[in-house]
Amino acid sequence: MQQDSIQKATSVDITPQRKGSFLRPVTVRGDSFRSELDGSGKAGKPPRPISTGSLRPISTGTSTVHWPSSPAARSSYQPEWAQDTENVLLPAATVDDHGSPEDLKDMLRMGRTQEMRRVFRQFSLISFGCLSQCTWEFVLLNNNQALQAGGPALLFWSYIWSFAGSLLVTASLAEMCSMVPSSGGQYVWVSEFADKRCQSFLSYIAGYMTLIGWQCGNASGIFLTGSLIQCIITIYRPENGAIMWQTVVFLLPCVAFVILVNIYGGRAMAISQNISMSVHILALIAVVVIMWVLSPHIPTGRALFRIENTEWSSTALAMLAGQANMNYSCSYSDSPVHLVS
Numbered sequence: 001m002q003q004d005s006i007q008k009a010t011s012v013d014i015t016p017q018r019k020g021s022f023l024r025p026v027t028v029r030g031d032s033f034r035s036e037l038d039g040s041g042k043a044g045k046p047p048r049p050i051s052t053g054s055l056r057p058i059s060t061g062t063s064t065v066h067w068p069s070s071p072a073a074r075s076s077y078q079p080e081w082a083q084d085t086e087n088v089l090l091p092a093a094t095v096d097d098h099g100s101p102e103d104l105k106d107m108l109r110m111g112r113t114q115e116m117r118r119v120f121r122q123f124s125l126i127s128f129g130c131l132s133q134c135t136w137e138f139v140l141l142n143n144n145q146a147l148q149a150g151g152p153a154l155l156f157w158s159y160i161w162s163f164a165g166s167l168l169v170t171a172s173l174a175e176m177c178s179m180v181p182s183s184g185g186q187y188v189w190v191s192e193f194a195d196k197r198c199q200s201f202l203s204y205i206a207g208y209m210t211l212i213g214w215q216c217g218n219a220s221g222i223f224l225t226g227s228l229i230q231c232i233i234t235i236y237r238p239e240n241g242a243i244m245w246q247t248v249v250f251l252l253p254c255v256a257f258v259i260l261v262n263i264y265g266g267r268a269m270a271i272s273q274n275i276s277m278s279v280h281i282l283a284l285i286a287v288v289v290i291m292w293v294l295s296p297h298i299p300t301g302r303a304l305f306r307i308e309n310t311e312w313s314s315t316a317l318a319m320l321a322g323q324a325n326m327n328y329s330c331s332y333s334d335s336p337v338h339l340v341s
Helices: 002-010 080-084 092-098 101-110 122-133 135-141 144-179 186-193 199-236 244-264 269-294 300-305 315-329 335-339
Strands: 062-066 087-091
Touching: 122 269, 122 335, 135 199, 135 269, 135 315, 144 186, 144 300, 144 315, 186 199, 199 244
Parallel strands: none
Antiparallel strands: 062 087
16 A cells, blocks of 8 residues: 555656746746636635655655755745645656756746756856856957046946946846746746736736847847957958958857857757856956056056046946946846756
């Protein structure tokens, strides 16, 4: 009898019973779809997963998902039936094929199944986030607007100001991702947390705004790469000059390389991110040392506290104009979110 119960628990089906659309995902609240409402207009309880109760976990062919036993350690976002999933025995093949037991715990809590194979781990996700933001590289490539607006002091303080503001945004994204760890990101969170009367509409707006932002961001990054190649050639051969159509020619191979890597090199992308992160750190040290030793020095007070060469009527306007470049280097903080599930 006990072995039969264990066999049922190990073959538990975590496929969600509810359906959602492309930009209206499955929700764990149970208040988003009319098919879940009873006659009184209240949301019915979602299906309860199989709990092992007092059964002993077995080690052959199974993996045990442990939920935190303390109510304070639980997320307030968990539905009522999540309290019964203290120890759920799931097939080990599911963990090996898709991800870790923590992934299965999150997917079970949200009422979803994990469809993609996990490639990135914690360190590779950190590397991916740092590289996608392109912090110090972009500051070196595109600092002319801040320098023209107020000099090196404005460049420094606009970056500090932008970085402090981006920390608040990143903290909000991290909080929502801890509650709903979905690779969809913004449109999923809007669908989950918005009122049910405007849930679908706001989710569509958030989704398409995110899509447009991705397209513009990718286009600008590839354009900067093509411009950098052209600048290197111009430095060694000044007689060629900088012709705009040549920038387009240089960025086309970059587009082809990005497409091929994303299609055929997905499994090796995590390793490549770790290697690139090492180059990212070592190159930063090399650039700082070279500029520290070889560049001309100016007084610290002038470099950090004197706003000069500005054409604006006030320092506040100069700061707003100069921080546009710095905001770009603090963007893409949500990129690791889209790889969590």
